[in-house]
Amino acid sequence: MAALHRLLRSSAAVAAAARRGLCTVESEPGARFPAGLARRAAAEPPPARRGSEDRSVQWVFLGCPGVGKGTYASRLSQLLGVPHIATGDLVREELASSGPLSRQLAEIVNQGKLVSDEIIINLLSKRLEQGEAKGESGFILDGFPRTVRQAEILDGVTDIDLVINLKLREDVLVEKCLGRRICSQCGGNFNLASIDVKGENGQPGINMAPLLPPAHCMSKLITRADDTEEVVKERLRIYDEKSQPVEEFYRGQGKLLEFDLPGGIPESWPKLLQVLNLEDHDHKQLAAA
Numbered sequence: 001m002a003a004l005h006r007l008l009r010s011s012a013a014v015a016a017a018a019r020r021g022l023c024t025v026e027s028e029p030g031a032r033f034p035a036g037l038a039r040r041a042a043a044e045p046p047p048a049r050r051g052s053e054d055r056s057v058q059w060v061f062l063g064c065p066g067v068g069k070g071t072y073a074s075r076l077s078q079l080l081g082v083p084h085i086a087t088g089d090l091v092r093e094e095l096a097s098s099g100p101l102s103r104q105l106a107e108i109v110n111q112g113k114l115v116s117d118e119i120i121i122n123l124l125s126k127r128l129e130q131g132e133a134k135g136e137s138g139f140i141l142d143g144f145p146r147t148v149r150q151a152e153i154l155d156g157v158t159d160i161d162l163v164i165n166l167k168l169r170e171d172v173l174v175e176k177c178l179g180r181r182i183c184s185q186c187g188g189n190f191n192l193a194s195i196d197v198k199g200e201n202g203q204p205g206i207n208m209a210p211l212l213p214p215a216h217c218m219s220k221l222i223t224r225a226d227d228t229e230e231v232v233k234e235r236l237r238i239y240d241e242k243s244q245p246v247e248e249f250y251r252g253q254g255k256l257l258e259f260d261l262p263g264g265i266p267e268s269w270p271k272l273l274q275v276l277n278l279e280d281h282d283h284k285q286l287a288a289a
């Protein structure tokens, strides 16, 4: 956890810089971290890193909007007993809080743009700090890092063991985003889209049943404001531009596990467990339940 304290210390520098007006809210091309933070990152010796064998997993999920990062990250976090931390959720919590940032954030998020690295790191650091106070260890990150700069900062403070890159055809991604619904009462995530795409040009067909809510959630379903066709397409464009290079970053480190989703949860989950060598884990947990 010492490594994460560094992230927290860095975040304090980010927050201070933001107060001094050095940071922007939106992630502009060429936007830079405050010089002090960059110097700190470069000048400080690397933290003492524990071997991955004596701590909980530290994994990252990558993948386009709508691919299902949240679903699979959340299932794995329950299986492995580590927190699932989704930066999109942290952003939405901040939006709902009507805090000082929320109006600016709403504008950016509803246009499908990324918020600045500084703000995301600040939100993530706060979340890690709260988790640490509760005795949490390890994590599965979902939605972070989304820029190479974020990946470099994370790399500077802790070791990531594995990066799972979920992949799905783009036409399916758009349909899945448009089908997403959240229960405004229990917070459950559902999907009304029924995907049945024929295989063509060497690409396999794909079939995904809807993930329907229980009857008591049906009348309380809401759609995320950024799940409109126009905004989803912009998010996909931004993913290609800003987040695809993050895949390359981790590929270069030999940490990237590419996983083509073969279908919906019933087909994909067992296959994912198989490639992660976690089938036994799942069986033991089911037996204990």
Ligand SMILES: Nc1ncnc2c1ncn2[C@@H]1O[C@H](COP(=O)(O)OP(=O)(O)O)[C@@H](O)[C@H]1O
Pocket (backbone or CB within 6 Å): 027, 064, 065, 066, 087, 088, 089, 091, 108, 109, 112, 113, 114, 115, 116, 117, 120, 142, 143, 144, 145, 146, 147, 150, 226, 235
């Ligand atoms: N790491 C990040 N860097 C910058 N912006 C982020 C990050 N994570 C989340 N956001 C903001 O929150 C929004 C919602 O994120 P998320 O729920 O992960 O959406 P998606 O369905 O596109 O994966 C993003 O479009 C972006 O504006």
